[in-house]
Amino acid sequence: MNFASDNTAGIAPPILDAIARANDGSALAYGDDATTAGVERRLSELFERAVAAFLVPTGTAANALAIAQMTPPWGAVLCHAECHLAVDECGAPEFFGGGLKLVGLPGEACKLRAETVATALARRPWGGPHHVTAAALTLTQATEAGTIYRPDELRSLCEIAHQHGLAVHVDGARFGNALVRMNVTAAEATWKAGVDVMTFGATKAGALAAEAVVFFDPARSGAMSERRKRGGHLVSKHRFLAAQFAAFLADDLWLALARHANRMADRLADGLVRAGLRPVWPVEANEVFVALPPAADQRLKAAGASYYRWSTSSLPQGLTVEAADVVRLVTSFATTADEVDRFVAVAADA
């Protein structure tokens, strides 16, 4: 009953197989191989336009490199105050960005509203030279609360951002989970709504370690090769990074894996609701947040369930759950219905 993180899962079998298959013969290092070229082509197909893509081994690297590429050191990145990038990456964006500033904004369910961004851009003094210049907006899709931005929400946010000259970045560590919930294409959920650059995550979704920074306008990817190398993120045996991504995208494996994870989250949420434990936010991806009564918590821990407490200031208005009581339950491609059902049973057994 492992609901601690989608990072605790292993490698999806087709991706592991692809690594083994790629281990045939020699290949030029540093991305000058055929598998890498194939992934770039495949990403352009998927997104229905020529994109520039840069593979790296971690999400932290992908996010920090993307942000640094769009923001000068004297720039500011608007973001949700509780987003992963601002809270859980030990200052990686500031490091890669030469000391840029993250400006955290509030928003229920870890979602930013266009009005919140508009107000921040209008009110605060920007530029100057006394003030940092608002340069980018970053959104997490699916969010840290397991909620998702619909294309029209993205569109409104991107419009505001672009009006003020900000680039829009999406942290898509769980992009697949968001996408399969909506009846839209990858293009509609990104550049067609105005997104400029994206961290397309495969690791949480089933890879060993593979993330892509995707620029929807290749002209904006200027010095990314140098940034990646200099940051130590140009993997030498690059074909194995590419092989993971290729397998991830082949035959829509990534969507199938995400669908499974979401289904498990739905099943978990349904079970919890039946047990009188209603999630604090709508369950739209592969995460369920719920206020767990102490007794249930103890039973679950005793039964070997693993999950983390979650501190947040983004609860729905009116909901006054003690922060200490909310736990985060994450499902993955590897979660089984049996695990979910056992969890629900232990939680419910009052």
Place this chain on the structure above:
Amino acid sequence: MNFASDNTAGIAPPILDAIARANDGSALAYGDDATTAGVERRLSELFERAVAAFLVPTGTAANALAIAQMTPPWGAVLCHAECHLAVDECGAPEFFGGGLKLVGLPGEACKLRAETVATALARRPWGGPHHVTAAALTLTQATEAGTIYRPDELRSLCEIAHQHGLAVHVDGARFGNALVRMNVTAAEATWKAGVDVMTFGATKAGALAAEAVVFFDPARSGAMSERRKRGGHLVSKHRFLAAQFAAFLADDLWLALARHANRMADRLADGLVRAGLRPVWPVEANEVFVALPPAADQRLKAAGASYYRWSTSSLPQGLTVEAADVVRLVTSFATTADEVDRFVAVAADA
């Protein structure tokens, strides 16, 4: 006939198997797993003392993190003017080190002599506050010329460095290749000779992507966890990094792989000598540098051999080979005797 780099080889089969075996069940992310703990224990055994080890996916990351940890931003790192870290990492040490300075020194066959370091430390004004402070010395083992530092050479270099308060780092991307050539232990080739911190490379030697920064005095590894995370080098599904290293070290696989690569380099050198093509430097690890006549070069290229030209100012005194004529031939765990023999045959066939 791929002699371009040991990076063009794939994954050694036992390491690939270990990755597959590690894909069983879930494990805590970010290094809080049993495989990672095991690797740390194993490294302490290997080095015959308690070490602090940090796994990362690339050699650039390992080197840059190690250097940054030992050197303040206003510090200088003494190194060979042609070392990989100074020339081939796009400024990664400067980036991770907050703008530190690499000070390149000359030395035949890419080796620094103790006297050269002593003179640099004595002559130049250091510290001040006008001048940067000499803070670290970095050595490559085996060197970029495929030569190696013997323990007594290391000892002399470390003594000079320590006398002036410098820490000593070894870039051991090809540490195994150096070690198997000398009849010494891993401890004798490192901390017993005075080395403080080391990049222990597994990637070139047979892993998918796995390097360890090893601190021989754990007290000097202070903020490495934060540096690694912030640099985007804390791999989330860390067990797979650890599994690679565990397999690499198990049953002395790493030494066996290195021995094979060295044997292939020796065979190549022997063949070339018989063909009248004497390597410009002694062949002590898995690299052979030779001045290739244009005709031989053309024949080899036509036959599909791959290798790189090598620009250097470290030729032996008196040797006036045109820089443009030296090529680098790298062997790996995957190089076959047949490949070597074919290469020699084509090179020799005048």
Place this chain on the structure above:
Amino acid sequence: MNFASDNTAGIAPPILDAIARANDGSALAYGDDATTAGVERRLSELFERAVAAFLVPTGTAANALAIAQMTPPWGAVLCHAECHLAVDECGAPEFFGGGLKLVGLPGEACKLRAETVATALARRPWGGPHHVTAAALTLTQATEAGTIYRPDELRSLCEIAHQHGLAVHVDGARFGNALVRMNVTAAEATWKAGVDVMTFGATKAGALAAEAVVFFDPARSGAMSERRKRGGHLVSKHRFLAAQFAAFLADDLWLALARHANRMADRLADGLVRAGLRPVWPVEANEVFVALPPAADQRLKAAGASYYRWSTSSLPQGLTVEAADVVRLVTSFATTADEVDRFVAVAADA
């Protein structure tokens, strides 16, 4: 009627005289002169303990260098969300601090309360390696709202900070203005209350360009010389920086200048109150913030008065003044009673 900033004033005559007097003969550069040594001694006397002091030409430099010295790049600096350092220095602390993070906290009248800091330190996940480490607390004295921290308030804040291992910095751009309002010594308002390092500002108070970073524990000033030089803040003809500071401190000139500025602020506040315009925060230093009716604003602008609108979220609870309506009026050593009276007359003339 210049109330735009204390930066618009010139140089207090005794300080200008001191610059001229220092222009006699030659002196070693970079601070190796007698005047500089004298300032260090004088500061130690003033603060009743041996301090380490570093003179620099700007407050931005002093603040950023002090903060960077106390905080690692992966550290966080707790501060008031509206403090100068966070809002008006174009990211200088992030730049000098290698990408550190400022964590803004709320507080009425731009003052942090000990409980606010305690809660932030208790609630938020710190360190990790996923999270930045809380490393410093910075307070502005007098604050950006012209209010001041009393010694017992400082003591409570420093206690909380020290309990959690944070260093405490005070941005004392207007330290004199705060000090003369309280019946305490410089020592009581700083290290005796727990302050570790301070930006002691002379520029706004009457110098041409001179600020001192003062470490109350010289052992914590380690690499400040290198940081200052490397930041371009080691003024070569340093005696002129020192001469300004010497004159500033001689015969308590600094206190006299601050007293005058405060008196002018009091006179201004009194006049405005009589005109029905009550300052939004208590006037405790040399700044008056008031909600100016549009008509008064127009009359004042027409009469040539200069001042800035002030955007804030730190208004007293219950006060719902439109942000756009608050203006900041700053007095200085050079402000005259006549200027103040004319301002009040024009403001009042309805």
Place this chain on the structure above:
Amino acid sequence: MNFASDNTAGIAPPILDAIARANDGSALAYGDDATTAGVERRLSELFERAVAAFLVPTGTAANALAIAQMTPPWGAVLCHAECHLAVDECGAPEFFGGGLKLVGLPGEACKLRAETVATALARRPWGGPHHVTAAALTLTQATEAGTIYRPDELRSLCEIAHQHGLAVHVDGARFGNALVRMNVTAAEATWKAGVDVMTFGATKAGALAAEAVVFFDPARSGAMSERRKRGGHLVSKHRFLAAQFAAFLADDLWLALARHANRMADRLADGLVRAGLRPVWPVEANEVFVALPPAADQRLKAAGASYYRWSTSSLPQGLTVEAADVVRLVTSFATTADEVDRFVAVAADA
């Protein structure tokens, strides 16, 4: 007999007067004052084209900001191996440039030859992403050896640089001293020869603390305001920085001051030659380098003369003076003929 540095001189009287005169009334801070606007106009006149100028208090700041503006963090700056910027600024260019790399090249008398630069650009692998990108060339005028670049030498160097896409920066801490030696205009010695950006120094030449970064193509000065502020180099009472520069340029004061300093250097060199002490490099600005016999050195020290030993690898070919024996003698606007004559007399008195 102070020949230690032109930094040991005070303020030229007309500049001191200008500071006093500027202390009349209030003025907007941060450069929004009339004096600053006047300096910008005057610089455009002087250089015979519209320039963008940024005043800062130190030469280190001016150099580092200019370099950082022209070079990305993954860029390299070619320079003479012994230039001030590379050796004496504690890594300021690396700090401001986000970890850029200085690549030191050799050259007699601290001058770079066009061929040396051409060879460096042709031979070394640049860009990649493995290698840093050659982005700027910096030259010191007058050089650290007191020699100067003639316009045709500058032209050759700039041509090579521009052919390879490098910007050219001149560190003009002693620009006036170079200019008055040649019969050319400020424009001919800079942009007409191809220089893109320059540190125009007034401090060593007679100011308290004032340097200008001058961009000959204002379009290349993009984010300099932000860089300056963020670096802590936007002086708040900016009118006093501007007043220094205005007085420096008025009535060609700067040229008169430089002419005097050069004349004193010539007189010193002539005297030393008569005493059998020939300078090691031609005396072209305000510095004299000479190998001082131990006895003369002792007599001079005993007589109270101050100067520094100078370590160099740029001696003329064939000259094998012991590095330890060369001393640097710097004259300034404040040096008197009497001082020079006494120095020569003591040096000569065998």
